[in-house]
Amino acid sequence: MKDKELLTEEQLDFLREMVNIGAGNAATAFSQMLSCMVDLKIPEIYFFPASQIPPFLKDPDRPFAGVSMNMVGDVKGKLFYLVPDGQKDRLVEIVQNAAPGGNEGGVVVDLSVLEEIGNILAGVFLVSIHDFCRLNIYHTVPDLRVDMVQALIDESIAITAAGTSQIILIESEFVIKEENISTFFLIIPEQKSIQVFADSIEDARKEMFGQ
Numbered sequence: 558m559k560d561k562e563l564l565t566e567e568q569l570d571f572l573r574e575m576v577n578i579g580a581g582n583a584a585t586a587f588s589q590m591l592s593c594m595v596d597l598k599i600p601e602i603y604f605f606p607a608s609q610i611p612p613f614l615k616d617p618d619r620p621f622a623g624v625s626m627n628m629v630g631d632v633k634g635k636l637f638y639l640v641p642d643g644q645k646d647r648l649v650e651i652v653q654n655a656a657p658g659g660n661e662g663g664v665v666v667d668l669s670v671l672e673e674i675g676n677i678l679a680g681v682f683l684v685s686i687h688d689f690c691r692l693n694i695y696h697t698v699p700d701l702r703v704d705m706v707q708a709l710i711d712e713s714i715a716i717t718a719a720g721t722s723q724i725i726l727i728e729s730e731f732v733i734k735e736e737n738i739s740t741f742f743l744i745i746p747e748q749k750s751i752q753v754f755a756d757s758i759e760d761a762r763k764e765m766f767g768q
């Protein structure tokens with residue numbers, strides 16, 4: 558690769574495949590947890606500079622519930638699970654009401670449910686990367702904050718991804734009991750981890766496709 562910070566198109570396609578498999582595993586985990594059918598659709602995966610994150614999320618002043626985790630192991634960095642403020646309460650209500658023993662319309666909204674969702678998503682996505690790329694990557698205990706998206710992620714970007722040219726954003730859509738909720742999963746690798754990640758993806762891709 559000429560630019561060590563960039564993934565090739567072939568590597569990005571391979572990463573998309575890993576993420577889609579992770580989404581399927583996450584949907585299975587949520588279905589078991591809630592005892593109902595859950596679908597987790599991945600409409601798109603985006604790659605862009607850190608400076609473009611707030612505009613990409615449409616409004617840098619728009620409040621989000623943000624679940625943050627550190628990424629440790631062979632690849633280090635930061636993980637964020639972001640839910641728009643206007644949808645966070647509804648997502649929590651749907652999950653709580655769908656869970657065994659849930660009480661439709663009578664459950665007090667507990668935002669810690671979002672930490673559990675972020676924890677599950679981080680786990681399945683990192684397991685998919687491990688299974689394909691043989692990288693040992695773990696995440697720390699999730700931490701929940703509600704703030705403007707710029708306030709949630711700017712400090713992490715400044716510390717973790719200084720000089721990083723590419724950040725990964727996974728836009729996903731939960732479908733639970735015929736209701737759709739759009740959320741975002743953000744992966745910010747440390748600059749020094751990007752080459753490790755890219756090389757592992759390339760090795761796994763060549764092993765699978767023989768090229």
